[in-house]
Amino acid sequence: MPRMSAAIRAFSAVLALLLAGSLTSLAGPAWACGCGAYIPDRPGAGVVDERALIAWDGRTEDIVMSFGVRGSSERAAWVMPVPSAARVTLGENAVFDDLAAVTAPRVEYHDSWWPTFSWLTQGGAALDGVGARPPGGVAVLATQRIGPFDVTRLAGDDPAALAGWLGANGFPQPPGLNDNLAPYLQRGWEIVAIQLAPDGTGALTGALQPLRLSFASERVVYPMRLSRAASAPQSVHLAVLAEHRMDPSTVPVPGATPILRYAGHLDEGTAPATLAPYLAAGTFLTSWTDYIGEPAQIENDYVFTRAAADTPHQQVIRRTRERGDITGALLLAAAIAAAAAAVLALRRGRQAR
Numbered sequence: 001m002p003r004m005s006a007a008i009r010a011f012s013a014v015l016a017l018l019l020a021g022s023l024t025s026l027a028g029p030a031w032a033c034g035c036g037a038y039i040p041d042r043p044g045a046g047v048v049d050e051r052a053l054i055a056w057d058g059r060t061e062d063i064v065m066s067f068g069v070r071g072s073s074e075r076a077a078w079v080m081p082v083p084s085a086a087r088v089t090l091g092e093n094a095v096f097d098d099l100a101a102v103t104a105p106r107v108e109y110h111d112s113w114w115p116t117f118s119w120l121t122q123g124g125a126a127l128d129g130v131g132a133r134p135p136g137g138v139a140v141l142a143t144q145r146i147g148p149f150d151v152t153r154l155a156g157d158d159p160a161a162l163a164g165w166l167g168a169n170g171f172p173q174p175p176g177l178n179d180n181l182a183p184y185l186q187r188g189w190e191i192v193a194i195q196l197a198p199d200g201t202g203a204l205t206g207a208l209q210p211l212r213l214s215f216a217s218e219r220v221v222y223p224m225r226l227s228r229a230a231s232a233p234q235s236v237h238l239a240v241l242a243e244h245r246m247d248p249s250t251v252p253v254p255g256a257t258p259i260l261r262y263a264g265h266l267d268e269g270t271a272p273a274t275l276a277p278y279l280a281a282g283t284f285l286t287s288w289t290d291y292i293g294e295p296a297q298i299e300n301d302y303v304f305t306r307a308a309a310d311t312p313h314q315q316v317i318r319r320t321r322e323r324g325d326i327t328g329a330l331l332l333a334a335a336i337a338a339a340a341a342a343v344l345a346l347r348r349g350r351q352a353r
Contacts, residue, residue: 050234051096054220054304055241055278061217062278064091066210078194079171081184081223084216086192088144088151091210098272099239103262103287105315138165141190147209154191166193174229183225222302224252230295237289238302241266241275243282245310250303251290258290263313284310 055062080086138161141153152169156162159178162185167173171193184191192213220240227234238258240246245263266275266283286307292298 051099051237051239052222053095053099053239053241053278054222055281056217056220056246057281058243059216059218060214060281061220062212062214062281063222064095064210064212064278066091066093066096078192078211079166079226080192080194080213081181081189081226082192082213082215083187083189083221085141085190086153086213086215088146088192088194089212089214090147091212092274093210094272094274095210098274099287102266102272102275102285103239103314105317107317138162146211149209149211150195152193154193156191157185159185162191169193170195176229177226180225180228184223220246220304222304224298224301227252227292227295228298232295234292234295235290236292237287239285239287240304241278241281241283241285242306244284245307246284246286246304247307248288248302249305250300252298252300252302253292253294254299256290256292258288260286260313261289261315262287263311265310265312 051066053062053064137158138154138156141155143153144151154162154165156165159181162181163173163177166177181191194211220242222238224236236258239262248258251257263286264284266279266285268276268279268283271279271283286304290302
């Protein structure tokens with residue numbers, strides 16, 4: 001497998017929303033999240049949208065991740081495996097709005113001139129719009145407070161011990177957590193554990209504050225194994241910024257290829273300002289969408305490698321503009337003119353007699 005952002009980057013599992021009164025007691029967890037496990041402390045809460053921007057310059061990888069939450073909850077926890085020591089900061093929601101605008105499909109219109117006469121029956125109805133817009137031990141390496149989040153960096157070689165530490169410190173332990181953590185710990189990865197601070201402001205609902213993880217890496221990897229615990233289908237949207245187009249060489253579910261949404265160079269002079277901090281990694285943006293219907297089938301992480309060529313790509317939406325009313329009106333006018341001419345000719349013929 002070609003060299004890639006050597007450190008399978010960070011975010012891989014929203015582990016949980018904890019019970020409203022306490023971080024240490026959970027009842028009736030319901031799993032649903034784009035790249036990990038999500039345990040709401042209230043019925044109906046869950047992650048409905050998960051987006052990530054990955055920027056890789058060949059040595060360092062940045063991951064900015066955002067979750068959209070349906071319902072409301074007061075506490076949340078994330079567990080993210082990273083290949084090396086990570087610097088954690090807050091990200092901006094506007095990054096994903098601008099990414100959506102940059103990677104939006106191109107709309108192509110086709111004019112249909114087949115005659116129609118809808119204007120004869122519409123009366124005063126308004127015209128339709130163009131269309132909807134569409135091991136034994138666990139080492140605590142560091143702790144820090146970032147906005148409303150408490151961040152802890154952990155290391156260890158015993159998955160059971162690390163899972164036990166998480167449970168003792170208010171993190172839920174979904175089924176299979178030990179087994180899903182094991183591959184990362186065997187490779188010497190760290191675990192970034194993040195909790196919403198008890199005195200954080202506001203409930204968790206809508207688009208949560210994005211988090212940004214930066215760490216050294218020789219390849220581009222997006223962890224997904226922890227998502228095996230999810231019971232609901234997973235929807236993942238990944239955008240990769242690098243010097244060249246980056247295609248997935250390894251996917252979570254073997255044989256299930258993500259859908260390419262966009263590939264192309266960004267102009268540093270005209271690119272959105274929110275993307276400027278990440279363009280130093282490269283200006284070629286590749287955007288992928290994946291849908292995992294059965295999370296239990298997840299076997300791997302996403303791994304992205306340089307494509308054979310920097311082939312651009314943009315989705316195209318083809319829409320038809322109906323011009324038939326114009327054709328119909330012209331045909332009707334021609335028919336009326338022909339009828340009038342015929343009547344006039346008939347009259348002249350009778351007068352000539």
